[in-house]
Amino acid sequence: MAVNDCRVVQCSALSAGGGVATYDNGSLSASSSFFEGNRTTFSASGGGAGGAITKSYGSSLTLTGCTFRGNTSFQAGAINLQLTGGPTVITACHFEDNTALEWSGAIQAFRGVSVLIDRCIFRNNRANALDPDGGYAGAIGNYGLISCGVACDVTVVNSVFEGNAAADSGGGINADEIARTRVYNCTFYGNTAAPGRGGGMSNTADFGGGSVLTVAGAIVRASTGGQILNNAAASVTYSNVEGGYAGMGNSAADPLFVGPGNYQLGAGSPALDAASNPAVPAGITLDLAGALRFVDYPGAAATGVPGGAGGAAVADMGAYERQCYPDCNRDGAMNLSDFGCFQTKFALGDPYADCNGDGARNLSDFGCFQTKFALGCP
Ligand SMILES: [Ca+2]
Numbered sequence: 540m541a542v543n544d545c546r547v548v549q550c551s552a553l554s555a556g557g558g559v560a561t562y563d564n565g566s567l568s569a570s571s572s573f574f575e576g577n578r579t580t581f582s583a584s585g586g587g588a589g590g591a592i593t594k595s596y597g598s599s600l601t602l603t604g605c606t607f608r609g610n611t612s613f614q615a616g617a618i619n620l621q622l623t624g625g626p627t628v629i630t631a632c633h634f635e636d637n638t639a640l641e642w643s644g645a646i647q648a649f650r651g652v653s654v655l656i657d658r659c660i661f662r663n664n665r666a667n668a669l670d671p672d673g674g675y676a677g678a679i680g681n682y683g684l685i686s687c688g689v690a691c692d693v694t695v696v697n698s699v700f701e702g703n704a705a706a707d708s709g710g711g712i713n714a715d716e717i718a719r720t721r722v723y724n725c726t727f728y729g730n731t732a733a734p735g736r737g738g739g740m741s742n743t744a745d746f747g748g749g750s751v752l753t754v755a756g757a758i759v760r761a762s763t764g765g766q767i768l769n770n771a772a773a774s775v776t777y778s779n780v781e782g783g784y785a786g787m788g789n790s791a792a793d794p795l796f797v798g799p800g801n802y803q804l805g806a807g808s809p810a811l812d813a814a815s816n817p818a819v820p821a822g823i824t825l826d827l828a829g830a831l832r833f834v835d836y837p838g839a840a841a842t843g844v845p846g847g848a849g850g851a852a853v854a855d856m857g858a859y860e861r862q863c864y865p866d867c868n869r870d871g872a873m874n875l876s877d878f879g880c881f882q883t884k885f886a887l888g889d890p891y892a893d894c895n896g897d898g899a900r901n902l903s904d905f906g907c908f909q910t911k912f913a914l915g916c917p
Pocket residue numbers: 811812813833834835836852853854855860861
């Protein structure tokens with residue numbers, strides 16, 4: 540089933556999938572669609588999962604360019620993914636103001652599902668605690684009850700978590716039981732959990748032991764309730780964590796975001812060229828803004844790990860890769876060939892050639908390019 544260019548608004552279901560559901564080896568894809576104010580209505584203490592979408596029993600799910608806003612459920616405020624089966628791939632989607640009464644404000648993965656979440660924004664989602672067992676995972680929860688190896692992985696890449704809140708643990712992400720959760724090149728800012736319970740992320744052992752959380756290339760700042768809680772097995776490397784976190788390549792220095800609410804990295808950021816290329820999953824080549832993920836930023840010391848799809852160009856920490864504007868051909872060097880590249884893009888009418896950003900492409904853009912080239916990467 541395909542749901543394209545649709546609006547699914549204020550729908551409800553008794554127990555699962557307030558808007559849309561796929562079961563029994565079915566396949567659901569949705570693109571450029573809007574899911575708002577959908578909910579499950581099962582009694583609050585008795586269940587209800589997936590305010591907007593449920594995927595279950597072997598089915599597969601692909602979501603691209605969709606928005607999920609203000610959906611509500613007992614667990615999995617927007618999307619419920621459960622039981623082994625086909626993969627889930629969620630790309631370039633926005634999740635805002637979704638609510639779970641108990642667990643997982645936006646997305647919940649449960650029992651052996653394979654999930655890739657790439658280039659998404661999670662903002663102001665929350666998990667309340669209707670009873671004392673709840674309040675886990677403000678945005679994403681991953682819970683595995685059976686041993687299924689990599690088939691159970693939830694992998695999150697190139698995404699931003701901002702202002703999400705969990706009444707108990709994991710304002711951005713919570714994992715428990717024997718879940719496998721991988722978080723690469725994501726930015727967490729201003730997320731909230733209870734004191735000491737991981738405002739950014741938590742790897743808890745409250746429902747069973749053995750959950751493994753692997754974090755690389757992340758930026759985790761300004762959390763309430765601590766940045767990262769680990770009560771099981773966690774590895775955090777090549778990441779920027781406010782207050783510091785033990786692990787190879789980690790730092791605590793101010794990442795120099797370009798401005799409030801804008802998590803692009805400023806010039807001179809210690810997060811430039813400081814992530815780990817081999818950690819980035821195969822096939823990932825773009826950052827959250829749709830720009831190239833692997834860019835060598837001239838003047839930044841490469842303190843991260845080269846290799847992988849980036850070769851010598853090392854990825855930046857966080858969801859955004861800083862681009863060097865005058866390095867037109869993106870080869871990490873600034874020379875005459877970049878002038879040729881600019882001329883070509885100008886001739887083709889490429890938006891890149893509007894160097895001064897005034898909406899027109901004319902001679903003044905050539906002067907602008909020369910000026911920026913002379914400045915390096917301002
Ligand atoms: Ca870089």
